[in-house]
Amino acid sequence: MELSKKHFEACCSFFLVFFSQQVFSKTPTGLVVRGNDTDQQALLQFKAKITDDQLRVMESWNSSIHFCQWHGVTCGRKHQRVTKLELQSLKLSGSLSPHIGNMSFLRVLNLLNNSFYNQIPQSIGGLRRLETLYLTNNSISGEIPSNLSSCSKLTIVRMAGNRLTGEIPAFLGFLSKLKVLSFYNNSLRGSIPPSLGNLSSLEELALTYNALDGIIPETLGRLTNLSIFLAAANAISGTLPVAMFNLSNIRFFDIGENKIQCTLYTDLAITMPYVEFFSVRGNKISGQIPISITNASNLDVLQFNDNRLSGKVPSLEKLDKLSTLQLAVNGLGHGREDWEASKAKNFFAHINILSGTIPHSIGNLSALTIVGLDFNNLQGNIPPSIGKCQSLLELTVSYNNLSGPIPPQLLGVSSMSIILDLSSNHLTGELPVAVENLKNLGQLYVSQNRLSGLLPKTLGSCVSLEKLYLDGNLFEGPIPSSLSSLRGLEALDVSNNNLSGEIPEFLVRFGALRYLNLSFNNFEGVIPSGGIFKNASATFVEGNSKLCGGIPELHMLRCNLKTSSSNSLRLKVAIIVVTLGVTLAFTCLLILWIGKKKEKQATATSVENSVLQLSYQSIVRATDGFSTQNLVGSGSFGSVYKGVLQASGAVIAVKVLNLLNRGASRSFLAECEALKNIRHRNLVKVLTAISGVDYQGNDFKALVYEFMENGSLEDWLHPLIGMNGPETARNLNFFQRVSVAIDVAHALQYLHHHCEEPIIHCDLKPSNILLNEEIVDKLN
Structure with a gap:
């Protein structure tokens, strides 16, 4: 009954517009075209609704020139009627005037990347010639006008990144020429209308990040021209129509993070020869991975993680372009053949039941950058051939049944800069002195193994370490004095070993240290009372019978x-x-x-202590759709935006490259190659790099940095007059200036002498020296 009511309202709107045009467009002498003063008045009414015009665009909209020459206005040559209104990315704010519906010759309306608010006026249904409608990345609220179906020539509708509510109108299915329908990142509810299956020309349907429920209609399986289907991060349930697997033109297919329940069979025919991104992650899908997926030779990203899949993983040898394979959190695997043939640069298969040994052929996967095999049943030795993976940034194989010594070849992979996690296995022998090669490593975990012998002095060469966990082994002897160079340590755990000697005094001077566990060893002497030892909730020393003193809260014997x-x-x-x-x-x-x-420096945020695996979607969400309010700066290289990750609330800076500039892609690759091997407390930390495509299929490349709250040294040394006023002008005292100079020197010394290859900073100036909230400077 509700559907028929909407149908009736839409039909009434259509005939009302049609009738009014017939009445007001004819005279007793016949058909006449109304004067273009109608368009001029509509434009002036549009201007009147603008409440904020930071770039003063509307100043050109005046009587000194013809309105067809106003900024963003294009008129037809014959009748001088407005055919295009293009005001994208101009920092305009205001509501949309209902008079916009009077520009009856309008074919293109482009207002994307502004701050328009309130509802879309119903009068938009009168634009019968409208072909392109761009309202992306604004703050428009309310429902999608149902009479939009009257705009029968529409081919592109983009309203992503707004605050739209209500349901997707079923009557959009009448727009037979529609090629693009994009509503992602709104608050739409209800189900996907089955009538959208009538849009035989549709090439893109983007509904990600809404509150849609219901099922995916069977009718969508008829959209043979569909290239992009994005419906992730909703509450869609039911089964996945089998016909969807046969949409042969699909390039991007993402239904992740929903409530879809279905069973996949090995004989399921997946006919998607052009698909590049395929994701069903985060659902309740069971069964086996169909063998037919291996025919998708253009696959770049394949995500089956966080489901209920079981059985063997088919051989992926033919997928030469595959860069990311996510199989984690399933019940996959019955042998090493399930994954060794994969040519993924990023391979995630943690929390499964993979068994057997890590094959020696892993050394042939020279492009590997991230490998996650935690929580499986892998056995045998770590093959020395893994040392050939010279692009490896992260390796995690914790909670398996691996045995034997740690191969020195693994520790010779100097590219390792994020995490090496070998914990909770049965590894034996000493920690190899080759650990000195991991100068850029941020986190090292060898906990809960059977490692023995002295801690190697070369461990002090790992100057970028922030977390070092050696607990639960058989290490003996003192803590080497060479560890005094690990001044960036935030967490150190050597508990449950046989270590002896006095507690090193240099631990008192570790300003970043927030967790220290020395318990259950054979340490002796006086417990220091400065630095982290003043914090009983962060320091653990029990189980050392020969220790004494310390603050009373540690409850140790008096000396x-x-x-x-x-x-x-x-x-x-x-x-x-x-x-x-x-x-x-x-x-x-x-x-x-x-x-x-x-x-006093604050502990690093969770976004710095964990591996960021960000997608284009999460970056869009973090920056509020690359909102101009979050624009920090821009230049020939591109733009920098401030963002807030929704999962953790962490603040980041996103550098989006302008790929239209010649050499931008080559510059991006060179910058990634350099940045992956440098880590220092006085260098701005690169959290991750993103290389992919946006929802229009365009190349997208970005670098994600830690956000520096206090701007640049330039802002402090040469503040703009009137920006803060004389009473709030910022200043650096003598000690702060000395500290800045020392920190810059440390950063340059690291770049010149401690990188794998020396790096020369070619643009050292105050604007490239950034300060965090503790006025600690970092070189950019």
Whole structure:
């Protein structure tokens, strides 16, 4: 009954527009065309609804020139009637005037990337010649006008990135010429109308990030021209129509993060020869991965993760273009043949039941960058051939049954810069001295194995380490003094070993350290009382019977008189040494001040401590559709946007490259090649790189950095007059300026002397020195 009511309303709107045009377009002498003053008045009414015009675009809309010469206005030559209104990306704000419906010759309306709000006026249904409608990335609310179906010549409708509510009108199925229908990133509800299956010319249907429910209609299987189908991140349920697997023109197919329940069979025919992105992740799909998927020779990304799939993974040898394979969190696997043939640069198969050994042929996959095999049943040794994977950034094989020694060849992969996780296996032998090659590694986990011997002194060469977990092994001897160079450590766990000797004093000076576990070893002597040792909730020392002292909250035994006398003597000697000279004392105070400043630095956010796996969708969401309000800066290289990740709330900076510039893609590859091997506390951290396509099929490349709250050194040294006012002008004191100089020197020293290949910063200037919220500078 509700459907027929909408049908009736749409028909009434159509005939009302048709009738009004017949009445007002004829005179007793016959058919006449209304004067173009109608269009001029409509444009002036449009201007009157603009509430914010930062770029002063509307200033050209005045009587000094003909309205056909106004910015963004195009008229037809014959009748001087407005045919195009193109005002995209001009930082305009306001509501859409109902008078827009009077421009009856309008064919193109493009208002994308602005800040228009309120509802789309119903009068838009009167634009019978309208072919292209772009309203993407605004703040438009309300429902999609049902009488839009009266615009029978529409071929492109893009309303993504708004605040639209209500349901998708069923009468859009009457727009027989429609090629693009994009409503992603709104708040639409209800089900996908079956009538959309009548749009035989439809090439793109984008509905991702809404609140749609119901099922995917069987009728969509008739859309033989469909190239892009995106319906991820909704609440769609039911089964997946088999006919959808036979849409031979599909390039992008994404139904991930829904509630779809169906069973896949090995004999299911998937006829998608051109598909590049195929994702059914995050549903309740069971059965086996169909063998026919291996015929999709153009596949770049294949995502079956987070479902209920079982059985063997078919051989993927023919998928030469495959860069990302996600099979994680299923019940897949009965042998190594399930995955060894994969040519994925990124291979995710954690939380399955993969068994057997890691094949020696893994060394042939030289393009591998990320491998995730946690929580499986892999056995045997780690093959030394993995050392041939010289592009590897991350390897996680925790919670398996691997045994034998850690091959030195693995630790020779100097490209490893994110995580090496070998924990919770049965590895034996010593930690190889070859660990010194991992100078760029951020996190190292060898916990819960059977490793023994002394901790290698070469571990101190891993100067980029932020997390080091050695717990649950048989290591013995003291903590090497060479570890004093790991000043960026945020977490250190050596608990449950046989380590001995005194607690190193250099741990007190680790300003970034937020977790320290020394428990259940054989340490002896006095527990320090400075630095992290002042925080009982972050320091663990129990199970060391020969330790004493420390803050009362640690509940350790008090040190005896002999120890106290020894400490008193040391204090007297220290006082005498300090008083030897004023210059030396000043220097010590300056170093101490800088050390304390480093101690106060906040712990890195979760977005820096974890592996970011971002998609174009998540970047669009984080930046509010690349909203102009989030634009930080722009130039010939592209644009930089501030973004907030919805999953963690972390703030990021997104550098989107302008690929229209000659050499932009080559520059992107070169920058990625350089950045993947550099990690330093005084360099702006690159969180991840994104290379793919947007929803229009255009190439998209971006770099994601940590966001620096306090801008650049240029802003502090040379603030713009009147920006903050004299009473709030920012300034750097003497100690802060000295600290900035020291930090820049550290960054340059690292680039020149500690990178795999020396890097010369060719644009060192205050605007490229960024400061975080603690006024710690980082070189960009």
